[in-house]
Amino acid sequence: MKMHTAKSTPNHRRVAIFLAEKGIEVDTEQVDLRGAQNLAPDYLEKNPFGRIPCLELDDGVCISESVAICRYFEAIHPEPRLFGTSAEEQAEVEMWTRRAEISFLMPVAAAFRNISGFFKDREEIVPEWGHVSARVAAETLPKFDARLSQSVFLAESGFSVADITLAITLEFAKRTQQTLPYDLPHVSRWFEAVQARPSWSAD
């Protein structure tokens, strides 16, 4: 198998850290986002939605969407469990993954795309929406701080894909210099712990 991806992007980081936690190595092939290689016919045959990463299996089946790729590896290589085990744990991990993704990653990404105009050659941007999104992200982070004042990781059952999602978003927000309350005590404690894991250096 082979993963078509673009290193250093948040969704590549999400899968790379996930794989490192499981001790899995996968061959990668770089996709040039800046050069719009992800929108070229060759790539759209693998993923009509033009996003990275995309895992191409040996039989030619292509799995896109970073969380779908993670679920694939969770199924074929269950340990350590990163999506929870019991029904309640699975639901809790899904809940926190979605909160991290929908309520934080999405506004952080919208702020980046609409303010920086990084992809303005291929999508319509609305700077005002970027600023609204930045404010939404800043207002949301304290909710994660409140959660992390009660729990070591987002899900009570321990480190999970939800933590990876929140951490790669925070990393991306810092790298793109977004204004967020980075010094929240519990988020800071948690983020240091996540960054101290060997998987954090996965590339």
Next chain:
Amino acid sequence: MKMHTAKSTPNHRRVAIFLAEKGIEVDTEQVDLRGAQNLAPDYLEKNPFGRIPCLELDDGVCISESVAICRYFEAIHPEPRLFGTSAEEQAEVEMWTRRAEISFLMPVAAAFRNISGFFKDREEIVPEWGHVSARVAAETLPKFDARLSQSVFLAESGFSVADITLAITLEFAKRTQQTLPYDLPHVSRWFEAVQARPSWSAD
């Protein structure tokens, strides 16, 4: 257990149809969204993110996020499988669920919220973003049509939570009179089939 919810919203519909497919009945309690009951302290204790639906278990544990609630029921009541069985099937269902959600439900919701101003008493809206989102949704639907020209349902393994997500979005877009290419042949054939299922009338 009890589900706090707001009937006729897309995310309530998603869970209601999912439960009907499995033949599960759950007591519900209505949350008045228009009156902002979901943002009142009582409700925020159950779900700090203020969204519906929220499933309250008998031990007081609260599961929010419609897909997390669906996963909980998939785990305790596996048949019929709506998230796939094999590793590839699970990944494929997750992939199509995310495509339906991120690339279609999100822009349809953003178009509604930013153009109608339905929630403008509690969130900043940017009408221009609403119009961009409406165009993105309209450009995305043909990708689902292309998929449905090759497969009876979104995932090859059969009807799944991904179909429910796409169908409730289409229903919502129609109800809120969004401009979309509703007459795409394969989407139309598929949508009729989904609406013909007994679960579609779940409320």
